[in-house]
Amino acid sequence: MTKLEYVLDFAKEYGKQMLLSGSNIERVGLVMERICHAYGLHDVTATNFRWGTRSGVDLVAGDYTLGFFLDYEGRVGDKIPITQNFVSFGLSLGYSF
Helix, strand or coil: CCHHHHHHHHHHHHHHHHHHCCCCHHHHHHHHHHHHHHCCCCCEEEEEEEECCEEEEEEEECCEEEEEEEECCCCEEECCCECCCCHHHHHHCCCCC
8 A cells, every 4th residue: 555545545534434423524525635734645635525315525636536425324435446537527526436
């Protein structure tokens, strides 16, 4: 596991626990970005999304995207890491891949 993957995974798990404990989705994204910045990943962007009955956060670092979602029944799921450039366009529209 590279440093990039380790830090993104740590931030993702931390954000997931915050969301499960009732934190605001915008605050979760901000904290995840700050964690990445603290560990030297300054080109990371957190994107909050709501799609149907799900809301979640994606971390985008260059060509690498990692995220999770929470549905209204309290179930949390991981999103599959995606390493393609077109993902950030889809995420800005609120789509989940």
